[in-house]
Amino acid sequence: MANKCDGHNAHFDKTKEEAKKLIQSPIISISLAFFLCFFSLYISPSLSIMAQNFPLVPKPLGGASDDPLKRVSLIPRVPEHKVPENVGERRPLAPRTGEEKPFGEEEGHHLAPKPPSHEIEKLSDVVPKSVRPHESEDGLPKQSLIFPKPLGQRLGLGKKAPFQRGGRPMFALSDDRVMLEKVSKTHSPDMLSFDVISLLSIVHDIFKSHVPSLDRSPSKAPLVFKDYADYTSFEAFAELIDQISCEIECKCMHGGESQGLMSSGFHLDSRHTAAFSVLSLISKYRWDAKAVLVLAALAVKYGVFLLLAETYATNQLTKSLAMIKQIPGISSQETSFNKRLEKSRVLMQDMVDLTTTIIKIYELPPHYITEAFTGHVPIAVYWIVRSVLLCTSQISCVSGFRQDQVMSFMEVSEVHENSERLRKINAYLTEQLNKSLDSIKEKKTEDEYQELIRIFTTMIHIDIVLPLLRLFRSIDFLYHGSGHSKRRVGIDALSQKNVLLLISDLENLEREMYILEQLYNDAWQQSFEILWVPIQDHWTESDKTKYETLHSGMKWYVLGEPWMLSAASLRFIKEWWGFKTKPILVALDPKGQVVSTNAFPMIWIWQTFAHPFTNSRERDLWAEQEWNLEFLIDGTDPHSLTQMAEGKFICLYGGEDMQWIRNFTNLWRGISKAADIQLEMVYVGKRNPKNGLQPIIDRIREERISHTLVDIFQIWFFWTRIESMWESKQRVLKQRTTRKEEREDIVLQEITSLLGYGGEGGGWGLVSRASELMVRAKGNVFEIALTEFDQWSGEIPSKGFLRALYDHLMARRPPHHCTRFMLPESSGIIPNSVECTECRRTMDKFYLFQCCLE
Structure with missing residues (x-):
């Protein structure tokens, strides 16, 4: 063993001597000198810059700095990234030991590989729970290779995670x-x-x-103390x-x-x-x-x-x-x-x-x-x-x-x-x-709608209250009376009464209300009652305020809280009773049966004589009625009725051209003197009167050209009665089986012609006396006939003034002259075809949308 050690030492001494000789050689000396120059020129400045950017602040030994929780992190940061105030001194670091190496190997500082999933549980024994990644100002960590990816990136979740996967919402960690x-x-x-x-x-x-x-956060109002005694x-x-x-x-x-x-x-x-x-x-x-x-x-x-x-x-x-x-x-x-x-x-x-x-x-x-x-x-x-x-x-x-x-x-x-x-x-x-x-709501609405159809079409009741309760559903009270006398009553207050349901919106009711107030008296109340049912698709607070204002002045019954009407009730009223925007008056008998889906036409034509507003009553009234001037202007112009009673001829005319009006009235003055007749001319304007008619009325009165209807409202009512006649006639004729009766109905032809005259806005005229023949024509045709008075004046003694004028108009009528006819808004009574009253041809059908046209 000693011999081996001596051999190793000798070998070491020999190697050391060879190294000294190599260092002392000229080539090695030159190489070392060159390396020292390179180090001083390039590497040394770089190290100085790094030292400035990443200074190592020495900590004194002992005291609080020995606490490992107060060590300063040596991980370099980008200069613009500031460290939060609450992060720094107490940043915990994992303890370093020669065996653990949590951040990498000792040599080369390579990153430690990610442990397999079955070894994750062992990390709890190595890394304490206090270890935290470096954080930025917003509390989130800065990205660093030594820390794992954020949870959302590793799990594929977060804000950028897709909401759908293959058409299905993706919520779970895995499938x-x-x-x-x-x-x-x-x-x-x-x-x-x-x-x-x-x-x-x-x-x-x-x-x-x-x-x-x-x-x-700012102090909030204290919560209202709740009593949980009623809770389960x-x-x-x-x-x-x-x-x-x-x-x-x-x-x-x-x-x-x-x-x-x-x-x-x-x-x-x-x-x-x-x-x-x-x-x-x-x-x-x-x-x-x-x-x-x-x-x-x-x-x-x-x-x-x-x-x-x-x-x-x-x-x-x-x-x-x-x-x-x-x-x-x-x-x-x-x-x-x-x-x-x-x-x-x-x-x-x-x-x-x-x-x-x-x-x-x-x-x-x-x-x-x-x-x-x-x-x-x-x-x-x-x-x-x-x-x-x-x-x-x-x-x-x-x-x-x-x-x-x-x-x-x-x-x-x-x-x-x-x-x-x-x-x-x-x-x-x-x-x-x-x-x-939405599906449940639609199904419920459809069921309620079908139920209302059965209630008002096939079922027989003993009283009107039950159908009204089903129509109004969640609304169980009415208002009655006006002013301070108005009070809340139940729907059973209408038991065993004839009821007129006044159905309208909040905008188009003033004219109908005015006329109904004139007709609503003690005699009416003994026969039937009126119940106002306001209809709105969407109720706002201003709508509710307007509703309160309107019903406060009504004498009759008013539905309480109409905004609670169900969607099925609104649909039934619109589809079965034909309500759009124009008010309608649905008549119900004491048993709740519908006798008329709109009694307004009958009331405008015959007032209280129309009661009980049934179809049979309407047929009887038309069978008894003669078509004459007295019927045409009844209730619209008392002055004309007085003049008619005195035996005078009445000439109704309309138009918007002031020059034509002057010429037409001057011709009639000359004719009345030449024919020795008493004539009263009355200006009746046109259908759907707007503000443009008022200046014409004022000019006629200023120049004393002729008599006029009192105001725009009176003109509206005159033409509304004619529209009501057309609608009522159509309803009666609809019950017949042959088209021949419709073509032979002279009254319907005359009504249609007048509606055509009033809708065009051009000049026209109609002259008659009491119950005699009514002669009508367009303005230019009538003007020509009047200028040719000498040609037909000789027929007056034998035929009479009206017949002589009529025969001359028929003889001089152009071979083809037709009129434009705009149908009034009615309760679904729109015929498939309408014949021209002049040439008897079937008129072409068009759709007209009109708003605020003068």
């Missing part, structure tokens, strides 16, 4: 179908149920409780909630905390296992009940903590408990725990929102809870449980919590991603829920 199967295996309900809405309401009250010592008793579930709370607490205390590098692997698997353990405890409840029970367990934990925080400064018992639990920092508003609490509260609200949606889903009829819900609600409940575990971990971390300790990146990332996940699930389920609710 959502696999997760659904696993979660569904924990579900074995036995039809147990309780008042989940009330319990969730209590939980929500706890979550949103305001504690000044913890909430940095939860005594049967108190023990279960305690069990859930203990299970959650136990799992969180044994690996569920999300702190340090261990959060990157260990706590996820642990929380996953804990979630299934909690789901097993509540396997026999419905999914909505599971979510509420788990939230209740979290609320108990959270509520106890809030009570400690709220009474910490004023209650000795609370202070003592807080000292034992090592939570003195809750008394300071500046602790970083406030940030932890704010993020947890956001997650709590997301859980409450999602749970509320799940509760609404299970309020649906069973056959509406389709796969769109059952395929995602279990996943939603699973993530609610996971989020409860996360929040519980955050609250449990208060024990021993330091004021300068901040949330790790893994904690921030997990809370954020859980919130995003819950919101995405809630958005999807809410969308599906709204679709189901």
